[in-house]
Amino acid sequence: MQLHKIWLNFDPRQAIPVLFTFLFGLAVMIHLVLLSTDRYNWLDGPRATKTAAPLPK
Numbered sequence: 001m002q003l004h005k006i007w008l009n010f011d012p013r014q015a016i017p018v019l020f021t022f023l024f025g026l027a028v029m030i031h032l033v034l035l036s037t038d039r040y041n042w043l044d045g046p047r048a049t050k051t052a053a054p055l056p057k
Helices: 003-008 012-035
Strands: none
Touching: none
16 A cells, blocks of 8 residues: 555545644643643642651650
């Protein structure tokens, strides 16, 4: 199969905007997932972890 003939099945005027929209949505989703993690949040930085206080004697 010759790869350049794939455009015979799809209209590039419709396929390219759909492809760019999908890739933009995927990029936004990946960035939001990364921002929701503690390790890769580059805006807020790592959150302070709560540690248990020592029990009084």
